[in-house]
Structures are given as structure tokens and as C-alpha cells.
Amino acid sequence: MIQRNPGFSNISAGYLFPEIAKRRREYAASHPGAEIISLGIGNTTEPIPQYITEGMLAEVKRLSTREGYSGYGDEQGLTSLREKISEVFYNGKVSPEEIFISDGAKCDIGRIQLLFGSGVSVAVQDPAYPVYVDGSVITGAAGGMKSGGACGYDGITYMPCTAENGFFPDLSVIPENSLIYFCSPNNPTGAAATKKELEILVDVAKQKGGIIIFDAAYSAFIRDESIPKSIMEIEGAKSCAIEINSFSKPAGFTGIRLGWSVVSKELLYADGSPVIADWNRIMTTVFNGASNIAQYGGLACLDPEGLREMRQMTDYYLENARLIRDVLLGSNFAPLNLNIYGGVNAPYLWVSFPGFKSWQVFDLILDKCHIITTPGSGFGPAGEGFIRFSSFGHREDMQRAAERLAGLKL
Ligand code: PLP
Numbered sequence: 001m002i003q004r005n006p007g008f009s010n011i012s013a014g015y016l017f018p019e020i021a022k023r024r025r026e027y028a029a030s031h032p033g034a035e036i037i038s039l040g041i042g043n044t045t046e047p048i049p050q051y052i053t054e055g056m057l058a059e060v061k062r063l064s065t066r067e068g069y070s071g072y073g074d075e076q077g078l079t080s081l082r083e084k085i086s087e088v089f090y091n092g093k094v095s096p097e098e099i100f101i102s103d104g105a106k107c108d109i110g111r112i113q114l115l116f117g118s119g120v121s122v123a124v125q126d127p128a129y130p131v132y133v134d135g136s137v138i139t140g141a142a143g144g145m146k147s148g149g150a151c152g153y154d155g156i157t158y159m160p161c162t163a164e165n166g167f168f169p170d171l172s173v174i175p176e177n178s179l180i181y182f183c184s185p186n187n188p189t190g191a192a193a194t195k196k197e198l199e200i201l202v203d204v205a206k207q208k209g210g211i212i213i214f215d216a217a218y219s220a221f222i223r224d225e226s227i228p229k230s231i232m233e234i235e236g237a238k239s240c241a242i243e244i245n246s247f248s249k250p251a252g253f254t255g256i257r258l259g260w261s262v263v264s265k266e267l268l269y270a271d272g273s274p275v276i277a278d279w280n281r282i283m284t285t286v287f288n289g290a291s292n293i294a295q296y297g298g299l300a301c302l303d304p305e306g307l308r309e310m311r312q313m314t315d316y317y318l319e320n321a322r323l324i325r326d327v328l329l330g331s332n333f334a335p336l337n338l339n340i341y342g343g344v345n346a347p348y349l350w351v352s353f354p355g356f357k358s359w360q361v362f363d364l365i366l367d368k369c370h371i372i373t374t375p376g377s378g379f380g381p382a383g384e385g386f387i388r389f390s391s392f393g394h395r396e397d398m399q400r401a402a403e404r405l406a407g408l409k410l
Pocket of ligand 1 (some may be wrong): 042106107245246247258259
């Protein structure tokens with residue numbers, strides 16, 4: 001019989017979101033009248049704006065005509081969209097041929113792991129978006145869980161991002177020749193790396209012969225103009241970084257599916273051959289192009305009216321974050337000495353409750369306020385003691401959640 005991919009026996013069961021769902025179910029069953037509000041997940045809630053919708057509708061109509069119909073397109077995406085992304089997001093610094101349109105950032109992360117195979121060593125921020133680690137375990141780049149009760153997987157170097165280091169990790173722990181996953185603005189901490197920090201990251205990657213996988217899925221939430229929206233803004237990044245990004249959060253495309261990656265011609269393997277050639281091979285072999293409807297939506301996103309709509313959308317979620325942040329700063333929380341991070345250049349608030357474990361706080365907030373949050377410990381050991389509040393929600397739900405939190409008696 002066929003052997004199971006050992007990566008699947010190495011990977012631990014998805015724990016965080018199933019456990020949250022289980023506790024929610026149990027709580028709802030024992031408190032039938034409780035109206036539970038979720039500030040727990042990163043899924044978008046607001047409808048796709050008008051101009052962007054019209055862009056997709058026009059393509060749907062074209063597809064229904066003989067003249068306008070198109071079937072498979074170039075696997076790398078519409079040339080017009082690649083050109084527009086190059087112009088709007090990269091000021092021409094990245095050429096359209098170095099941009100690959102995809103069905104989203106998560107899918108690109110999975111395909112990138114295929115690109116480097118099982119032999120590569122991996123460094124990740126801790127806490128981190130779970131796909132970097134779990135995907136590495138499935139592809140065999142990481143081994144089984146560490147023995148002796150230690151947290152994490154063999155073969156993965158965890159880089160703690162803590163309040164003490166300003167959520168920018170000690171990069172000296174990165175082994176030579178590693179893939180370095182780096183997410184900014186960060187899920188879950190909400191931290192956005194400064195230009196100086198990204199310069200250090202690029203320097204270290206170059207010194208150590210590593211490649212940075214820069215996840216910029218939340219770049220549209222950056223409001224501080226001094227913070228880079230792309231690693232490609234950093235001198236030298238083209239030869240040591242791959243960037244991935246997505247229309248999911250700013251345009252509400254979580255279900256439509258549209259993203260892109262940037263792999264520069266300057267990015268080379270140890271033998272001097274270009275990574276872009278293999279990336280092109282992967283994208284043309286195991287991917288068959290993003291939906292043409294989604295791509296026309298993407299083109300609309302990048303027109304002045306679409307950009308305005310995306311700005312409004314991200315402003316809306318940032319305002320939600322502000323509502324929750326303000327209430328956590330209120331006097332009823334003062335005895336807890338909370339430390340509140342994020343929510344300014346990112347849609348997540350990352351809040352530490354000194355003296356409490358993440359799951360204790362989760363249970364407390366569920367019990368007293370009927371609000372679902374995400375325990376920080378689920379994103380990695382350095383997340384223990386933290387709770388992530390997501391700002392993806394309808395304003396009226398956020399307001400009700402804020403009122404409940406403001407009324408919380410501790
Ligand atoms: N990267 C990060 C850090 C995310 O938090 C998410 C989704 O929550 C994604 C990527 C997935 O993006 P997409 O919808 O484009 O697959």
C-alpha cells in the first residue's frame with residue numbers, strides 16, 4: 001500500500017480554531033440566551049465596494065459574449081494587471097514580469113514551500129500566522145514536534161517577537177541558508193516593522209545566504225508614512241526576498257481570491273540560477289491562473305476610485321480597532337495593567353494580561369462579555385499571556401462588544 005506522506009504524521013492536529021469553536025459551542029449550549037459576538041477571526045465582513053464590483057460585473061458580461069469570452073489565460077496573470085501592480089504598488093521598481101498574479105497569499109505560501117522542497121531550513125517569527133510552520137512540516141522542511149515537552153518543531157528556528165524587543169526579533173538565531181518568514185504588518189501582533197528594521201532584516205538575510213518570504217497581506221492598513229509597505233522598498237531586497245500580497249483584506253476578496261507574488265530576476269540560488277525561472281515553472285505547472293473575473297476586480301481596485309474604496313474599507317476596520325482599543329484603555333481595565341499593541345497600522349490588537357494565561361483570558365471574556373477572542377498562545381509560545389482582538393466585524397457588533405467590555409466588572 002501507499003505510504004502516508006510523513007509530513008502528515010509529523011504535524012500536530014490543528015488546535016487553535018477547532019478549540020475556540022468547541023468552547024464557543026459548549027458555552028452557547030450552557031448559556032442559551034447568550035448573544036455571542038466574535039472578535040476572533042481574520043475573515044472580512046463588509047461587502048465589496050461598488051466600483052470594484054462593477055469591474056467584475058463588466059467582465060462577467062464580457063464572458064457571456066462570443067467577442068468578449070476568454071478561457072484559460074496566462075498562468076502568471078493578465079499583463080494589464082501585472083503592469084498596474086508594478087506601477088501602483090512598486091512605482092515601477094519591480095517590473096511586471098517579476099509579478100505573478102495568484103489566487104491569494106495563503107496559496108502562494110504553499111507553492112513557495114514546493115519551490116524550496118524538504119531540504120531547506122526555516123526561520124519564523126514567534127508568534128506567527130500558522131501556515132508558515134504547518135506548510136513547512138507537510139512539505140518535510142521541518143520534522144516532528146520537539147521532544148521533551150519543548151514547544152515547536154525540529155528544523156524550525158523560532159524568533160520570539162515580544163513586547164521587550166518591540167516585536168522585532170533577534171535575527172542572530174537564524175541559521176545559514178534559511179527561508180525567513182516575516183510578516184509585516186504582523187498577524188497576530190499588529191506590529192509593523194520600521195524601515196530601519198527591514199534594512200537590518202535584509203542585511204542579515206544577505207549575510208546568511210537566506211531568502212526572506214515577506215508576507216505583506218496587511219500592507220494596505222499602514223497609516224504611518226515612514227513605514228514601508230513593501231520589502232522591495234529596501235535597498236538590496238530584490239536579491240534576497242520574495243514578497244506576497246493579497247486583495248483579500250482591503251477589497252473584501254477573501255472569497256473572490258486574488259493575490260500576487262514578487263520574485264525578482266535578481267534573486268538567485270546558490271548555483272547562480274534564477275529563482276524566478278523555477279517560480280514561473282511552478283506557477284505554470286500546478287496553477288492555472290487566477291479567475292479572470294477576480295483579475296478584472298483587481299484592475300478596478302487599482303483605478304483611483306478603487307483605491308479610494310480600499311482606503312475606505314481599511315479605514316473602517318481600523319476604526320473598529322480604535323473602538324476596542326479605547327475601551328481597553330478604560331478605567332475598569334486599569335487593575336489588570338494591560339499592555340495594548342497593534343491596531344494602528346494593522347487590523348489586529350495584541351493585548352497582554354499580566355499574570356494570566358491566554359486561555360484564561362479567553363474564557364473570562366467569553367463568560368463575562370459573551371465575546372470570542374483568539375488566545376495568543378495559539379500562534380506560538382511567545383504569544384502566551386496575550387489575546388488577539390480582530391477588528392473584522394460590522395460596526396454595530398464592534399460597538400456592542402465595546403459596550404460589553406466597558407461594562408465588565410473585574
Ligand atoms: N497572510 C496572513 C498573514 C494572513 O493573516 C492571511 C489571512 O488571514 C493570509 C496571508 C491569507 O491571505 P489570502 O486570503 O490572500 O490567502
